[in-house]
Amino acid sequence: MPVNISLCMIAKNESDFIGNCLKSALPYVNQIIVVDTGSTDQTPEIARNLGAEVYFYNWNNDFSAARNHSLEKATGDWILFLDCDEEIDPNLGHHLLEAVQSKDYDAYYLDVRNLLGGDHEVTFQSIRLFRNLPQFRFKGKIHEQISDSIFTHSGSGRIGRLNVTLLHHGYNPERVNIPSKIVRNVGLLEESRKDQNCQDGFYLYNVGIEYIRQGQYQKALENFIEALKVTNPNSGYAPPLVNKLLVCLIELGRYRDALEQLAYFQSVYPDYSDLFLLQAACHIRCGRFSLAADSIEKFLKTPDRNPRYPVEGKIFSQSPKQLLTQIKPFLLQKAKQFQLSVCILAKNEEKNIARCLRSVGEIADKILLIVTECSDNTLNIAYQMGANLYRLNWSDSFAKLRNFALRNASGDWVLFLNGDEEINSADLAALVEGLNNSTFIGYKIRQRTFYDAVNRDNYRDQAVCRLIRNEQDLCYKSRIMEDIDHSIVEKHGDMSLSYLPVTVFHYGPHVKSELKQEVFRRNVFLLAKDVRERGKNPVLQQEMGFQFYNSGKYKAALVQFQAAHNLYxxxxxxxxxxxxxxxxxxxxKYNEILPLANKAIDLYPDYTDLHYYHGFSFLKLGFLRSARECFEKCLQLGDAPWEKYDTCSGVGSFLPHCRLAEIHLQQGNIDKSLEHYRSAVQIIGGADMAIPPLTNIFLSQFQPERLLEFLKENNLDNVRNLCTAAVVANKKKCLLASLELWQMAIEKLITTKDYEQYPAIAAAMFQTLSYIYAEAIQHNPGDEQLQNIREFFK
Known part of the structure; x- marks a missing residue:
């Protein structure tokens, strides 16, 4: 006797989806039941035209009640239930007909593949095919499920697994209004809180899911934790509950907590392969790439997945194999032949500390974070990323903090960082190679200090001793300065100190002005204490001068520098x-610079910065020929070697080009001036310096449209350059030229999809609108509409 299948569905305003859904099921079902809960579109008509029995149901905010109403109308031996936004994979649907012939099972799991937009998807198992028995009924006002009743009446042994896939489009933002769907779901779930029968683990799990969709991970986590307390590990929703709880911990930056939970749940679900991917995600967020690679390899080696578990199979929207390829250059743990302790000094660095820790996660065997005061989230972030925390009383000495770190470091080598720094990831391999074969006691590396939070091309380079062997006889002495190199030379000689081609990025100058003044006062106070205790010292006087200079107190800085000059x-x-x-x-005081620069250049002829300021002084004094010779010398030398000198960005490249352009412009040679500005723009870091004066030349000397032609002809018409030129055109009140420039910038953005340039475009557009508004309000001061938007342009 043939076995019949009834397809049971509920629907409301699903005209975009229901046709494809029913067509995908027609080859396999004998009856189609659609319970309509209040459609105002063509859903009922579409269903009837495809052979469905349509029943109308008064919606009462209860999905299970509507589902169960559809079951009451079913006459088939088996019931298949689908959502309207699902389709049966046509390559696998025939397995449905085979499954219902079996006498061994009362229900079957099917694969549900959630298509989430792009190539992002999540696959999970769901019971969708079951015998038409009166004891099998749905439960739950929202995210209704039938598995509990099937488990209760038949047991897990009577539930099979089918190789049938349902394609679910319901959470694809390209096809569905996700925000409105979330609002509906949250409303129903909140209403269900009043129903004590709904206060179970599955209900709490679904509340958490909706909070995740809203990006509210803390609220989601709270519900998942409560759900976990009352959930049997063997429940059908338990594995996805664990998965989502771990996702929340990772998104909240609680990596240590996530790894502890992973260790436990991997013992509960040893064949749940996606747990290895979540483990890898934790390690990647912490910069521990080798550990991440180990977890990914375990995922790849896991046998066929268990049908109980949802499978995403991706990390950060990438396949495990893609990610392995990306992190391969950073897998350095096995190449290391030494143990490394990283010692970090920090105070209220919650904006920077994760970046700092991530940069050393791969190479550090122990991380020590040392703080004296901390009123923000720095300690929690560092703890979750695996650091060992130490709180010390502040005793007016960074040397004491660093020496404490040295005593507690356990590695063969010690690397010192501050909380607002990070190691350049591209240099980690060089660091490992250098220390593997080292015969030195310490190394100076390059510290690159950025002075502009937006423009990373504005910086100063200097050599600092940050890598030292863990020798008991080494110590810091100065309260503030990086002076461990003096201890190395005293104990082990000049030849014990060398250089490694490794760069530390320092973001300290980005702090707010009031904090800068606080740091300045502290540093001067500490240096003054050093001077009182150690006597007059040219190194301390010189450092005092730099503190005053960096704080904009140039007269005081000069006094300190001259005192150091006399002591040297x-x-x-x-x-x-x-x-x-x-x-x-x-x-x-340009005249005073000339003889001093001559003397300095005689002693240090390869120090490009000296030649640059020498030439700039000549330029300010009007000695154009001498200035040109100095700037041409800068281009000949290039940037000075960081191992020998403190150097500023661009003094051997785009800066002298800009100054030479100024000289030629003063001499009336516009073509030569444009040539140098063009050369400056083509050098990394030079555009922001060269585009404004280049734009001014075209706006004052030529027709504005010539500027666009020039930028295009020289391949300089990228989004950032166009926006910079647009801002300059605004200031010159060339509004039409400005509009053309940022319109071109938008066209470029659409083509290149370089979305990081959105802020530049927004700034240029807003400034243009500001000038237009100023003109409009000047000529129409009483206009009500203009008055209403005044606040935007203050």
């Missing part, structure tokens, strides 16, 4: 010469 005698360091010259330049 005849052996004046290059950086001190440069400090004095820069102070004189800020104070516009």
């Amino acid at each position: 005698g005849t052996n004046i360091p290059a950086n001190l010469f440069c400090g004095i010259i820069k102070c004189l330049f800020k104070l516009k």
Whole structure:
């Protein structure tokens, strides 16, 4: 006797989906039942035209009640239930007909593949095919499920697994209004809180799911934790509950907690392969790429997945194999032949500390975070990323903090960082190779200090001793300065200290002005204490000068630099010469710079910064020929070697090009000036310096449209350059030219999809609108509409 299948569905305003759904099921079912809960579109007509029996049901905010009403109308031996936004994979549907012939099972799991937009998808198992028995009924006002009643009456042994896939479009933002769906779901779930029969683990799990969709991970986590307390690990929704709980912990940055939970749940669900991917995600977020690779390899080696578990099979929207390829250059743990302790000093660095810790996660065997005060989230972030935390009383000495770190470091080597720094990831391999074969006691590496939070091309480079062997006889002495190199030389000689081509990025100058003043006062206070205890010292005086200079107190800085100059005698360091010259330049004492620069250049002829300020002083004094010779020398030398000198960005490249352009412009040679500006723009970091004066030349000397032609002809018409030029055109009140420039910028953005340039476009557009508004309000001061938008342009 043939076995019949009834397809049972509920629907409301599903005209976009229901046709495809029913067509996908027609080859396999004998009856179609659609319970309509209030459609105002063509859903009932579409269903009837495809052979469905349509029943109308008064909606009462209860999905289970509507589902169960559809079951009452079913006459088939088996029931298949689908959502309207689902379709049966046509390559696998025939297995439905085979399954219902079996006498061994009362229900079957099917694969449900959630298509989430792009190539992102999640696959999970759901009971969708079951015998038409009166004891099998749905439960739950929303996210209704039938599995509990089937488990209760038949047991898990009577539930099979079918190789049938349902394609679910319901959470694809390209096809569905997700926000409105979430609002509906949350409303129904909140209403269900009043029903004590709904207060079970499955209900709490579904509340958490909706909070995840809203991005409210803390609220989701709270519901998942409560759900876990009352959920049997063997329940059908238990594995996805665990998965989502771990996702929340990861999204909240609670990596240590997530890894502890993973260790437990991997013992409960040893064949749940996606847990290895979540483990890898934790390690990647912490910069531990080798551990992440180990977890990914375990995922790849896991046998065929258990049908109980939802499977996403991706990390950060990438396949495990893709991610393995990406992180391969950073897998350094096996190449290391040493143990490394990383010591980090920090205070209220919640914006930077994760970046700092992530940069050393792969190479660090132990991370020590040392704080004296902390009123933000720094400690929690560091703890979750695996750092060992130490709180010390502040005793007016960074040396004591660093020496404490040295005593507690356990590695062969010690790396010192501050909380607002990070190691350049591209240099980690060089660091490992250098230390593997090292015969030195310590290394100086490059510290690159950025002065602009937006423009990373504005920086200063200097050599600092940050890598040292874990030797008991080494110690810091100065309260503030990085002076461990002096201890190395004293104990082990000049040849014990070398350089490694490794860069530390320092973001300290990004702090707010009031914090800068606080740091300045603290540093000067500590240096003054050092001077009182250790006596007059040229190194301390020079550092005092730099503190004043960085705080904009150039007269005071000059006094300190000159005091250091006198204490050094005849052996004046290059950086001190440069400090004095820069102070004189800020104070516009150009005549005093010339003889000093000549003396300094005789001693340090390869220090490009000296030549640059020498030339800039000539330019300010009107000695154009001498200035040009100096800037041409800068281009010849290129940037000075960081191992020898403190250097600023661009002094050997785009800066002299810009100055040469100024000289040629003063001499009336516009073509030569444009040539140098073009060269400056083509150098990394030069565009922001060269585009504004280049734009001014075209706006004042030529027709504005010539600027666009010039940028296109020289392949300089990228989004950022166009926006910078648009801002300049605004200031010159060339509004039409400005509009053309940022319109071109938008067209470029659409083509290149370089969405990081959105802020530049927004700034240029808003400034244009500001100028237009100023003109409009000037000529129409009483216009009500203009008055209403005044606040936007203040």
